[in-house]
Amino acid sequence: MIEYFQQIWPSLWPTLAAIGVILAVVPVLGLYITFIERKVAAYIQDRLGPNRVGPFGLFQAIADGIKLFLKEQTIPDHVYTFLYFVAPTFSLMTAMFALVVMPFGPVPTEYKEGFRYIVAPGIDIGILMMIAISSLSAYGIILGGWASNNKYSLYGAIRSCAQFISYEIPLGLSIIGVIAAAGSLNIEQIVAAQGGSMLNWNMFWQPLALIIFFTSALAETNRLPFDLPECEQELVGGFHTEYGGIKFVLFFLAEYTHVVTVSFLTSLLFFGGWHFPGLTGPVDASLGGMLLRTFVLVSKVSMVVAFIMLLRWALPRFRFDQLMGLAWKGLIPLGIVNLLCVAVVLTFDLPKHLLSFTALFLVVGAMISARNLQSTINRPRSAGREPAPVYSSKVTA
Amino acid sequence: MTTKKQKTVKWGEEPKIGWVEAMYLPAIASGVATALKHAFSGKPTTRQYPDVEPEIPPNYRGVHRLNRDEAGRVKCVACYMCQTACPANCIEIIAAPAPKDDPHWKDRDKFPETFTIDELRCIYCGMCEEACPVDAIELTSIYDLTGMTRAEMVFDKEKLLSVFDETSTTGKDPIRTHRGALGPASEEAASAKQGPPPPGRGRHG
Structure with a gap:
C-alpha cells in the first residue's frame, strides 16, 4: 500500500496542489470580481463605487462575504x-x-514531473x-x-x-x-x-x-x-x-x-x-x-x-x-x-x-x-394580419 | 382590401433599419465607446458627504435662529406675527413687558419671555422669516439637525440665540432676501433708505 503511494506520489501531489490552488483562489476571486465589477460599474456611471472599507474600499469584498455568511x-x-x-x-x-x-x-505539451498549472x-x-x-x-x-x-x-x-x-x-x-x-x-x-x-x-x-x-x-x-x-x-x-x-x-x-x-x-x-x-x-x-x-x-x-x-x-x-x-x-x-x-x-x-x-x-x-x-424588420406591420374592421358612422339600410 | 386609416389616430412608421444597424456591431462599438468615455472621464459626480460637506446656498431654509441686536438683547419684539403666520403651529411665544427700570431694556416695550420652536413640527417654509417685521427670526443653512429625544428638538429662546451666536461667527450667516415687505422697525429698511422693496420682487411685494 505504502509502496503504491510512493509510486504514484510524484504524479499525485501536483494534482492535489493544483486542486488546492483552484479551491483556494476561486472563492476569493469570485468575491473580488464582484468588487471589481462594482468599481467598473461605478466608474462607467461617473460614480466612485465602494470606497469606505479599507484603502480604496478593498476590504468591501471581505465585508460582503462575512455579511452573507452570517x-x-x-x-x-x-x-x-x-x-x-x-x-x-x-x-x-x-x-x-x-x-x-x-x-x-x-x-508544456510533454508532461514533466513537478507542479503544473x-x-x-x-x-x-x-x-x-x-x-x-x-x-x-x-x-x-x-x-x-x-x-x-x-x-x-x-x-x-x-x-x-x-x-x-x-x-x-x-x-x-x-x-x-x-x-x-x-x-x-x-x-x-x-x-x-x-x-x-x-x-x-x-x-x-x-x-x-x-x-x-x-x-x-x-x-x-x-x-x-x-x-x-x-x-x-x-x-x-x-x-x-x-x-x-x-x-x-x-x-x-x-x-x-x-x-x-x-x-x-x-x-x-x-x-x-x-x-x-x-x-x-x-x-x-x-x-x-x-x-x-x-x-x-x-x-x-x-x-x-x-x-x-x-x-x-x-x-x-x-x-x-x-x-x-x-x-x-x-x-x-x-x-x-x-x-x-x-x-x-x-x-x-x-x-x-x-x-x-x-x-x-x-x-x-x-x-x-x-x-x-x-x-x-421592415416588413409592413399589417402584412399577414387580419385587416382591422372598418366602422362606418353612416347608417346603411 | 386595405385598412382604412382613421383620421383621429396618428399612424407612425417605425424607422427603417439598414443592414449596418442590423449587424448590431456598430451599435455595440458605439455603446462600448460611450461606456469607456465615461469610465476614463475622471469626473465622478459622487458627493463624499460626511468627509466633504456640501456647499449650502445662503438662502437655504434650515434650523431657525433668533437674532440679537447691537446690545446683545433678543431682537424679537414679541409681536406674534411669526406664530400667526406659521402653517405648522410650531412656534409658541409668551410675551412680557420689558423691565422699564432696567437701563438695559428701557427703549423696549415688549420682549418674548419664552420663545419655543418645535423643530420636528416645523416644515421649514420660511413664512416666519417673511412675517417678522424686525428681522428677528431667520432660517440658517444648518441642515444636519439631529437629536436623541423629541424633547431636545424643541428649541427654546436660549437655544435659538445660541444658534445665532454660532452661525454669525462661523460665516454661515444667512442672507436677507427682501422677500417680504420690511416693517418700519427693520434695520434693513432703515439702512437701505429705500422704503419698501419694489413690487414684484417678493411673494407679497
Missing part, C-alpha cells in the same frame, strides 16, 4: 427542500468542475469535457427555479434552459474550426499550435469564430446582454428569487466562475494563450519563464473579464425573441459558414494565411444575415 438561513415554506438545497451547490460544483481541464498557467494535464478530450460540463450548469439554474415553487423563478429557469440549448450550437460550431486547425481537442495542444508569430493566434485568422464564440459564451454565463433568466424588471429576481445568504452566494460564485472560465477559454483558444511576441515556442521549465507566461495569460484573461464587465453597461438586455433570433438566424448560419471555410482550407491543404480571408466572410456573412433580418 445571514439567517431562511427556507420558504413552499419550496421543495431537498432540491432547494441541492441547486446552488450543483451550480457551483459544475462551474468549478469545468476548471479541471483549464490550464491557468503555461503547461492544471489539475488534469494531457486530457485528450479537454475542450469537449469543458463544454459538456459547462452545459450541466443549466441544471443548477433549472433545479433552483423548480425547487423554488414560484412561477417567476420557473420562468427564469425555463428561459435559461432555452438559452443554453440555443447558444450551445454556435458555441460548438465556432470551436470546431479551432479544433480542426489545431488538430487536437487538447487545450494545451491548441495553445501550442498558436505559438510562433503573433499572426498564428486564432483571432487573426478566425475572427468570425472569435465573435461567434465570445457571443455564445457570454450567453452561457447569463450575463447582462443575455441575462434573461434573472431579469429583474420581469421576473423579480429570476431563478434565485427565493435564495438568500450563503445559498445566493453559491449561485453568484458560480456565475462569476463562469465568467472566469469563459475569459480563460477565449484567451486560450483565440488570443494565443501564454504566447506573446518575444515569448513564443515551447514552454521552458525555468521559473522565470513560467511566471512570465502566467503573467501574460492572466493579463489577457483580465482584459477579457474587463471587456465583459464593460459590455454589461454598454448594451441593453435582449428581448427574448431577439435572443433566440440572434442564435438561430444569426450565429448558427455564420458558424456553419465559418466551419465550411476552415474545412475547405484544411482539406485542400491551402496555405494557412488563406484562412484569414474568413474575415472577409465575416463581412459577407454578416451582410447576408443582416439582409434577412432587415427584411423581417
Whole structure:
C-alpha cells in the first residue's frame, strides 16, 4: 500500500496542489470580481463605487462575504427542500468542475514531473469535457427555479434552459474550426499550435469564430446582454428569487466562475494563450519563464473579464425573441459558414494565411444575415394580419 | 382590401433599419465607446458627504435662529406675527413687558419671555422669516439637525440665540432676501433708505 503511494506520489501531489490552488483562489476571486465589477460599474456611471472599507474600499469584498455568511438561513415554506438545497451547490460544483481541464498557467505539451498549472494535464478530450460540463450548469439554474415553487423563478429557469440549448450550437460550431486547425481537442495542444508569430493566434485568422464564440459564451454565463433568466424588471429576481445568504452566494460564485472560465477559454483558444511576441515556442521549465507566461495569460484573461464587465453597461438586455433570433438566424448560419471555410482550407491543404480571408466572410456573412433580418424588420406591420374592421358612422339600410 | 386609416389616430412608421444597424456591431462599438468615455472621464459626480460637506446656498431654509441686536438683547419684539403666520403651529411665544427700570431694556416695550420652536413640527417654509417685521427670526443653512429625544428638538429662546451666536461667527450667516415687505422697525429698511422693496420682487411685494 505504502509502496503504491510512493509510486504514484510524484504524479499525485501536483494534482492535489493544483486542486488546492483552484479551491483556494476561486472563492476569493469570485468575491473580488464582484468588487471589481462594482468599481467598473461605478466608474462607467461617473460614480466612485465602494470606497469606505479599507484603502480604496478593498476590504468591501471581505465585508460582503462575512455579511452573507452570517445571514439567517431562511427556507420558504413552499419550496421543495431537498432540491432547494441541492441547486446552488450543483451550480457551483459544475462551474468549478469545468476548471479541471483549464490550464491557468503555461503547461508544456510533454508532461514533466513537478507542479503544473492544471489539475488534469494531457486530457485528450479537454475542450469537449469543458463544454459538456459547462452545459450541466443549466441544471443548477433549472433545479433552483423548480425547487423554488414560484412561477417567476420557473420562468427564469425555463428561459435559461432555452438559452443554453440555443447558444450551445454556435458555441460548438465556432470551436470546431479551432479544433480542426489545431488538430487536437487538447487545450494545451491548441495553445501550442498558436505559438510562433503573433499572426498564428486564432483571432487573426478566425475572427468570425472569435465573435461567434465570445457571443455564445457570454450567453452561457447569463450575463447582462443575455441575462434573461434573472431579469429583474420581469421576473423579480429570476431563478434565485427565493435564495438568500450563503445559498445566493453559491449561485453568484458560480456565475462569476463562469465568467472566469469563459475569459480563460477565449484567451486560450483565440488570443494565443501564454504566447506573446518575444515569448513564443515551447514552454521552458525555468521559473522565470513560467511566471512570465502566467503573467501574460492572466493579463489577457483580465482584459477579457474587463471587456465583459464593460459590455454589461454598454448594451441593453435582449428581448427574448431577439435572443433566440440572434442564435438561430444569426450565429448558427455564420458558424456553419465559418466551419465550411476552415474545412475547405484544411482539406485542400491551402496555405494557412488563406484562412484569414474568413474575415472577409465575416463581412459577407454578416451582410447576408443582416439582409434577412432587415427584411423581417421592415416588413409592413399589417402584412399577414387580419385587416382591422372598418366602422362606418353612416347608417346603411 | 386595405385598412382604412382613421383620421383621429396618428399612424407612425417605425424607422427603417439598414443592414449596418442590423449587424448590431456598430451599435455595440458605439455603446462600448460611450461606456469607456465615461469610465476614463475622471469626473465622478459622487458627493463624499460626511468627509466633504456640501456647499449650502445662503438662502437655504434650515434650523431657525433668533437674532440679537447691537446690545446683545433678543431682537424679537414679541409681536406674534411669526406664530400667526406659521402653517405648522410650531412656534409658541409668551410675551412680557420689558423691565422699564432696567437701563438695559428701557427703549423696549415688549420682549418674548419664552420663545419655543418645535423643530420636528416645523416644515421649514420660511413664512416666519417673511412675517417678522424686525428681522428677528431667520432660517440658517444648518441642515444636519439631529437629536436623541423629541424633547431636545424643541428649541427654546436660549437655544435659538445660541444658534445665532454660532452661525454669525462661523460665516454661515444667512442672507436677507427682501422677500417680504420690511416693517418700519427693520434695520434693513432703515439702512437701505429705500422704503419698501419694489413690487414684484417678493411673494407679497
